[in-house]
Amino acid sequence: MRTNVPGGIRVVGRTDGGARVEAGRLAQGQHPEALLARHGWRADRAVGADLAADGALELAYVVSRLSGIRPGEVDVPRDPDVAPDEAGxxxxxxxxxxxxxxxxxxxxxxxxxxxxxxxxxxxxxxxxxxxxxxxxxxxxxxxxxxxxxxxxxxxxxxxxxxxxxxxxxxxxxxxxxxxxxxxxxxxxxxxxxxxxxxxxxxxxxxxxxxxxxxxxxxxxxxxxxxxxxxxx
Structure with a gap:
């Protein structure tokens, strides 16, 4: 995967009590809110975007416990001029x-x-x-x-x-x-x-x-x- 952030993107949460929640690395095409939801957290708002000591870009969110059904995967849209069998x-x-x-x-x-x-x-x-x-x-x-x-x-x-x-x-x-x-x-x-x-x-x-x-x-x-x- 090509990227302009070689250290990758890490998503973390901060609870109202100040606890830090590690959601992990953001995969290609994955949305930060979806990654947090997989771990049972709802992203209430983004509060930080900083380079960490290991070179990763760390996206931080205020989070709360997610209730109900976790969101599923969504189809990836294609531009009209891209055929269904073309790989990107x-x-x-x-x-x-x-x-x-x-x-x-x-x-x-x-x-x-x-x-x-x-x-x-x-x-x-x-x-x-x-x-x-x-x-x-x-x-x-x-x-x-x-x-x-x-x-x-x-x-x-x-x-x-x-x-x-x-x-x-x-x-x-x-x-x-x-x-x-x-x-x-x-x-x-x-x-x-x-x-x-x-x-x-x-x-x-x-x-x-x-x-x-x-x-x-x-x-x-x-x-x-x-x-x-x-x-x-």
Whole structure:
């Protein structure tokens, strides 16, 4: 399995009493909530994403005891242009993003034609480099894509998506995306500049919150509560 986090992903829980719960390593295509559920825990909210001493990325959740029937496995969706008999190359990619606010609005980036969602908008951020922590990665990515220096707040959420699709180079991938999303502020916003020439960012923009509905957001950001509610 290809991955940009060679140490792998470990999922842990923290109970209300402060006890640590080890759920184990996150397999290709497995969602953190499902892994915790297999061990009898419900993921109430994500609270941490840090590199551990052994090189693993540790995702931490506040958990409570799971009651009732544990969730089962779900079918892996395929893009329309991928035939049922095509096998994908497994790829688990961890990326860090930020919901960045300033007195100029919300910071968004537009995808270019190196992606399947050219023209749509999303949060600044991207894949981690080898050995890079999510905090380091999100600061680097926001600067590369927008030219802004930010101050991070808390962890907003962790997303996990799994599908089989065709990469821009035509290769079929069994793709597992793990997205770590932070809250952030920009005390000294400036006009945006895309430094990452040759990357996937076509444009970057400060968008007033009352105009957010006029932009087409890519699928991962449709249900991010920080965007939907316009919360600080």
């Amino acid at each position: 190359d497994p790829y688990q990619r961890v990326a860090a993003y930020a919901v960045v606010r300033s007195d100029r609005g919300l910071l968004l980036t537009q995808y270019n034609d190196l992606t399947h969602v050219a023209g749509s908008w999303g949060l600044p951020g991207g894949g981690l480099d080898d050995g890079e922590s999510p905090v380091e990665g999100v600061h680097r990515e926001v600067w590369e894509e927008t030219g802004q220096r930010i101050e991070l707040g808390g962890l907003a959420e962790v997303q996990s998506s799994h599908w089989i699709g065709r990469a821009p180079n035509g290769v079929v991938e069994d793709f597992h995306a793990v997205r770590i999303v932070y809250r952030a502020s920009c005390p000294q916003p400036t006009d945006t500049t895309v430094h990452d020439v040759g990357g996937t960012t076509a444009d970057a923009r400060w968008v007033p919150l009352d105009l957010l509905g006029e932009l087409s957001l890519s699928a991962p950001w449709h249900h991010v509560s920080e965007l939907a509610l316009g919360s600080p």
